[in-house]
Amino acid sequence: IESETDDANHIKKIIYHLKFKNAKEEITATVFDVIQHYLSSGTAKSITLYGRVMIALKTGGIMFVDELENHFNHAIVRSFIEDFSDSKINTNRAMLIFSTHYSELLNDLD
Incomplete structure (x- = not known):
């Protein structure tokens, strides 16, 4: 790109x-x-979502994602969540609001 x-x-x-x-x-x-x-649906969604994550992190925006895990493996989902949770990356205090069917993701949140 x-x-x-x-x-x-x-x-x-x-x-x-x-x-x-x-x-x-x-x-x-x-x-x-x-x-x-x-591209596969997962790769296409990753590219699209990553661009939007970068915009939200840069502007301090709020990002809503329905079924964050859809088309992704757990490592990719955790990576997106960590970008918003890490104060060194998320310097503008952007917010990620998401729904999920994987309750184990909640264990990764503070």
Whole structure:
């Protein structure tokens, strides 16, 4: 993923690059839906959610996620929760509000 900024208009354009191992061609798109077609649902959700996590952490926003564990393994879910729980990462006091069917995730929370 890369971004381009037009200094005159201050418009950011995100460019997605996807290249598979041993493939000669690279898939390039400015719309995530094009790239998403080639990815598993978990990978696509990870990319989308990670971008939103970064925005929330940067701005101190509140992020709502229904069924946080959907399409993720436990390590990825814990990683997202830890980003919000770690005061060294979450310097702007962003909040994560989520629902889950995995009650064992609650053991990781203070």
